[in-house]
Amino acid sequence: SNDGRLSVTVAALESIQITPAEVSLAKGTGQQYTAVGFYSDDTSRELTREVSWRSRDTSIATISVVGLAVGVGVGNSTIRAVKDGVVSNDGMLTIVVEDISFHLNVTPKNTFIPFVGGRQKFKAELVYNDGRIEDVTSSVIWQSSATDVAVIDQAGIATSVSLLENATRIQAILKSNTNIWAETLLHVSKSRPISISINIVDGTQVLNVGEQQKYILIGIFDIVGGRFFDLSYSAEWISSDTSVIQMIGPVARAIGSGKATITVRYQDERENTLQLTVR
Structure with a gap:
């Protein structure tokens, strides 16, 4: 027969898809991106470690050669991947201030005072997950579970009133959010x-x-x-x-x-x- 010419070429990269397409991070945390390439022969292949990663605003977020983005500022940046002149879709990355959580703490813990007239001053503190401590003694509602054992005023000073050895729970409830509270035990000693x-x-x-x-x-x-x-x-x-x-x-x-x-x-x-x- 006549000759039939057959040319075999490497499939051409037509598009790159990166994920996630949109994500929000706390400042100081990271996000791993993944890149997948789609070729002219209808195949696809992961290219995460083969593409060049870019962050539009490096003062907001940086990204490593393996696609790990880290929030270094607060704001928005666009993440892209590039290979062989093909540019990926945009990945929208938002960096926010870290959500600061805290818990309420009452001190001292499990203390005791002498019967009738013994006093103990309590303190309420907000302990934040970044190590800060805020004195909120005057911003809580103080309560004693057994007022026949000891009473407590709104300055956090408990006074024993019992002639018998007993205990009461001292509770502090945050005024701005009554769902947040903490407590400790106060024991009244029968001996002075x-x-x-x-x-x-x-x-x-x-x-x-x-x-x-x-x-x-x-x-x-x-x-x-x-x-x-x-x-x-x-x-x-x-x-x-x-x-x-x-x-x-x-x-x-x-x-x-x-x-x-x-x-x-x-x-x-x-x-x-x-x-x-x-x-």
């Missing part, structure tokens, strides 16, 4: 301490930035031969410089380099200090 000696034990005085250290406060109650109680959560802990040390109850959190004095106070009567260094 004669004397209290405060010592800070079991804790280093040098921390590295980012470390935490719990301190234990021991009260010596001279009642029938002497008894020892852990007053760590019954006392008030104060840092002289919260940019260096932040106190969450008896737990010291090292925030920045420097020195801070930690003051621990029990029942507004006894106090002691501890010098901490953060390096």
Whole structure:
């Protein structure tokens, strides 16, 4: 027969599809993109690691050679993939400020006071997931579950009224959102301490930035031969410089380099200090 000429060529890349086509991220988080190429012979193939990735605004989002986009600013950017002169569809990427969550915390935890007239001051704090702590003692509704055991005023000061050893739940409810609340137990002791000696034990005085250290406060109650109680959560802990040390109850959190004095106070009567260094 006559000759029939047959030419075999590589299928041409006709289009590129990237996914996701639209996504929203919190600043500082990432999103993996995928690229698929469609060819002239009706086949398709993943090209994620073969294309050149581009972000229209690199001050909003950057993207790596393997298609991992990271939000570095707040706003919008367009993500594209390019190979052999073929440009993909646009991927719309929106970067937003991270949603800051928090929980309500009441301190001190599981404390006790002497019967009739004993007082304990409570504090309500919003603890954020980025480490910030906001004092909201005056922004909550304070309640005692057993007012025949102890009452609490709206400054967070509880006063025992019982002659018997008992307990009540102290609850703080956020005024701006009554669905957010926290509580702790307040025990009323049937014995009144004669004397209290405060010592800070079991804790280093040098921390590295980012470390935490719990301190234990021991009260010596001279009642029938002497008894020892852990007053760590019954006392008030104060840092002289919260940019260096932040106190969450008896737990010291090292925030920045420097020195801070930690003051621990029990029942507004006894106090002691501890010098901490953060390096």
